[in-house]
Structure formats: structure tokens, C-alpha cells
Amino acid sequence: MTFQELKPKVTAITSNNSLTRDEKLLIICQLLNSSIEYYNWVGFYFANHDTKTLHLGPYVGAETDHTVIPFGKGICGQVAVSNDNFVVPDVAAQDNYIACSFTVKSEIVVPLFANGQNIGQIDIDSHVIDPFTEADERFLEFVNEEVAKLY
Structure with a gap:
């Protein structure tokens, strides 16, 4: 499924008033994981x-021990500090990478802003x-x- 085809599906999920926020996030994770072949782990982390x-929120994929990540540590932690997207084409070439599984070869993390503040991120x-x-x-993005409309 193309990104253009997925956009209205994402909007329909976030607009569904019969679901809780976490249910919406989980369904988005499931949608992305099942619709994009190279999205093998999809999850949200939220900042304290x-x-x-x-702190790990809803996700789909292999279980992870990384439920709490300090700012600055790993790709997710760096995005919490930089507020910028971070694309890692090859995790083996990245110094500050927290290995989740030997099957993971690349990662993308995009910050989530609500009311002008970085409140978390989507991690794939x-x-x-x-x-x-x-x-x-x-x-x-x-x-x-x-998702930011839910906050």
C-alpha cells in the first residue's frame, strides 16, 4: 500500500471517537507494520x-527490553534531544545504537510534537x-x- 493510500486510513483511526488514545496508537502501529513490507517493528516512545x-508506548513487533531510554542514548534518545528526524541506513555503522535484535539492519525515528513540545516519537x-x-x-511526519491531535 502506498503512503498516499495510508494517509486517509491513519486519519480515520485518529478520528475514531470510540477508541482510546492507546488503542488508536496500537492500530496505527499494526497498520504500518502490515502495510509496508520493510517496517518490521513500529512503536511509539513518549518523553518524561x-x-x-x-517510555515505550504501544508497539508492534518483536518484544523489546528497551522500555525506558535515557535522553541522548541510542537513536531514540538522540532524537529526544535534537528534535530532528534520524535515519540510520545501517545500524552496524552507528556508534550510539542500542541493539534490539540481530535482525534489525536500519532504523528511522521521527519526533512527535504537540503544542510545540517534543512529547515523543515514532520508531521504526x-x-x-x-x-x-x-x-x-x-x-x-x-x-x-x-497523532499530535490526540494530545
């Missing part, structure tokens, strides 16, 4: 600015080296704009 940590792992393009970044 008091403790400077990220792939079992393929270098699959993410600018189109992925723009699409995930759209997803996060829709």
Missing part, C-alpha cells in the same frame, strides 16, 4: 521531561539495510501530525 527518559526498525527514503520521513 522531568526524568529525561523515553527494518530487517533491510537502507530502505528509508525522504518519502518515509514525510509520511511519518504526517502520521505524527495526526
Whole structure:
């Protein structure tokens, strides 16, 4: 399914008033995971600015031990500090990478802003080296704009 075809589906999920926020996030994770072949782990992390940590929210994919990540640590932690998208074409070449699984070859993390503050991020792992393009970044920014309406 193309990104253009997915956009109205994402909007329909975030607009569904019969679902809780976490249910909406989980369904978005499921949609992306099942619709985009190289999205092998899809999840949201949310920031606690008091403790400077990220906390795992709804996700789809292999179980992870990384339920709390300090700001600055790993790709997700770096995005919590930089507020910028971070695309890692090959995790093996990245110094500050927290290994989740030997099957993960690349990662993309896009920050989630609500009311001008970085409140978290969407994190996607792939079992393929270098699959993410600018189109992925723009699409995930759209997803996060829709998710931000829930906050």
C-alpha cells in the first residue's frame, strides 16, 4: 500500500471517537507494520521531561527490553534531544545504537510534537539495510501530525 493510500486510513483511526488514545496508537502501529513490507517493528516512545527518559508506548513487533531510554542514548534518545528526524541506513555503522535484535539492519525515528513540545516519537526498525527514503520521513511526519491531535 502506498503512503498516499495510508494517509486517509491513519486519519480515520485518529478520528475514531470510540477508541482510546492507546488503542488508536496500537492500530496505527499494526497498520504500518502490515502495510509496508520493510517496517518490521513500529512503536511509539513518549518523553518524561522531568526524568529525561523515553517510555515505550504501544508497539508492534518483536518484544523489546528497551522500555525506558535515557535522553541522548541510542537513536531514540538522540532524537529526544535534537528534535530532528534520524535515519540510520545501517545500524552496524552507528556508534550510539542500542541493539534490539540481530535482525534489525536500519532504523528511522521521527519526533512527535504537540503544542510545540517534543512529547515523543515514532520508531521504526527494518530487517533491510537502507530502505528509508525522504518519502518515509514525510509520511511519518504526517502520521505524527495526526497523532499530535490526540494530545
